[in-house]
Amino acid sequence: MKKINIAILGYGVIGKGVFEICRNMPNINVVKILERKERFDQNYIELFTDNADEIFRNKKIDLVVEVLGGYDFAKQMIVKSLQYEKHVVTANKEVIAKDIDFLSNLASRSNISIAYEASVGGGIPIIKNIKELKKVNKISKISGILNGTTNFILTKMFEGLDFNEALKEAQRLGFAESDPTADLEGYDMMRKIAILSDLAWDTFIDINQIPQIGISKITKEDVLLAKENNKVIKFVCESSLNNDSIEIKVEPKIFDNNHFFSNVNNEFNAVILETFPNDTLTFIGKGAGSLPTASAIVLDIVDIIEERYINNYQNINKYKIN
Numbered sequence: 001m002k003k004i005n006i007a008i009l010g011y012g013v014i015g016k017g018v019f020e021i022c023r024n025m026p027n028i029n030v031v032k033i034l035e036r037k038e039r040f041d042q043n044y045i046e047l048f049t050d051n052a053d054e055i056f057r058n059k060k061i062d063l064v065v066e067v068l069g070g071y072d073f074a075k076q077m078i079v080k081s082l083q084y085e086k087h088v089v090t091a092n093k094e095v096i097a098k099d100i101d102f103l104s105n106l107a108s109r110s111n112i113s114i115a116y117e118a119s120v121g122g123g124i125p126i127i128k129n130i131k132e133l134k135k136v137n138k139i140s141k142i143s144g145i146l147n148g149t150t151n152f153i154l155t156k157m158f159e160g161l162d163f164n165e166a167l168k169e170a171q172r173l174g175f176a177e178s179d180p181t182a183d184l185e186g187y188d189m190m191r192k193i194a195i196l197s198d199l200a201w202d203t204f205i206d207i208n209q210i211p212q213i214g215i216s217k218i219t220k221e222d223v224l225l226a227k228e229n230n231k232v233i234k235f236v237c238e239s240s241l242n243n244d245s246i247e248i249k250v251e252p253k254i255f256d257n258n259h260f261f262s263n264v265n266n267e268f269n270a271v272i273l274e275t276f277p278n279d280t281l282t283f284i285g286k287g288a289g290s291l292p293t294a295s296a297i298v299l300d301i302v303d304i305i306e307e308r309y310i311n312n313y314q315n316i317n318k319y320k321i322n
């Protein structure tokens with residue numbers, strides 16, 4: 001059995017989940033964990049460091065899991081890992097949406113992998129499926145509920161809470177960050193739909209070109225009106241390929257009660273792919289949370305160990321963005 005030595009950067013919600021799963025995997029050995037000193041886990045103190053160079057210089061470490069969050073430092077850590085010829089597995093949608101073009105080139109030059117299944121849809125294996133499907137199918141449209149926080153808030157609004165009460169409830173349960181702007185205004189979903197579109201159509205979309213409307217202006221009256229008409233409001237991202245252009249947007253949208261999306265509630269995520277010849281495919285699952293997201297990360301690690309992971313992102317097509 002092939003074995004791999006890994007380091008985990010960030011011991012927060014997802015880092016802890018990755019460590020927990022890896023401890024039970026005979027082929028994955030966690031050698032180091034980067035965290036701030038005050039958060040070192042005293043039960044595994046020998047694994048912890050606050051000095052990233054210790055990880056880069058350690059020749060025994062083959063793969064780095066980046067679950068720090070944020071942009072600048074996380075990107076710096078990913079770039080350095082690749083420069084030190086260590087595979088990277090990340091859950092960081094901001095870095096992947098902005099830099100996949102550059103990072104995948106960097107990885108390919110050294111014949112190593114950068115894998116990012118957990119950056120979109122938490123535990124839903126949507127990236128793997130797009131990669132597999134596109135070997136045979138043409139994907140014409142991707143639609144998603146890809147933000148658990150806003151889906152939770154809208155679900156609670158349909159259960160009777162107003163927007164602020166629903167946001168507070170999401171924060172109380174740990175679904176929403178103290179600054180929820182990226183979720184509420186759709187920036188988080190813009191990154192995710194860009195990542196999926198880039199992969200499906202071998203292109204690179206500038207996320208600043210994606211039109212977006214957030215959910216903070218949805219009122220109790222909007223919800224009541226939708227309910228009276230047997231409809232629901234869902235916050236969705238959509239992207240479709242039409243000849244030489246991609247139509248892409250993030251916005252709240254009204255759906256009939258019998259639409260697949262209308263039964264995707266709380267923190268769940270879902271994706272619909274329109275493909276040919278396979279036709280319509282639907283995916284639903286936990287879009288966030290420690291273990292579902294960590295599962296996606298560990299699956300990427302296993303693919304890399306078993307040399308099944310393919311860096312098949314490439315930026316070869318230019319499309320007009322509408």
Ligand SMILES: NC(=O)c1ccc[n+]([C@@H]2O[C@H](COP(=O)([O-])OP(=O)(O)OC[C@H]3O[C@@H](n4cnc5c(N)ncnc54)[C@H](OP(=O)(O)O)[C@@H]3O)[C@@H](O)[C@H]2O)c1
Binds near residue numbers: 011034036039066293
């Ligand atoms: N939570 C989810 O359900 C979920 C789902 C899918 C994807 N993700 C992605 O996964 C990543 C991690 O998310 P998370 O929820 O696990 O975040 P988190 O709980 O905040 O964990 C990140 C950890 O990394 C530490 N860290 C950050 N910068 C550091 C530095 N310079 N040196 C040492 N330690 C540092 C943080 O410490 P400080 O707090 O002190 O900075 C924190 O303990 C993010 O990219 C997120 O978007 C999360």
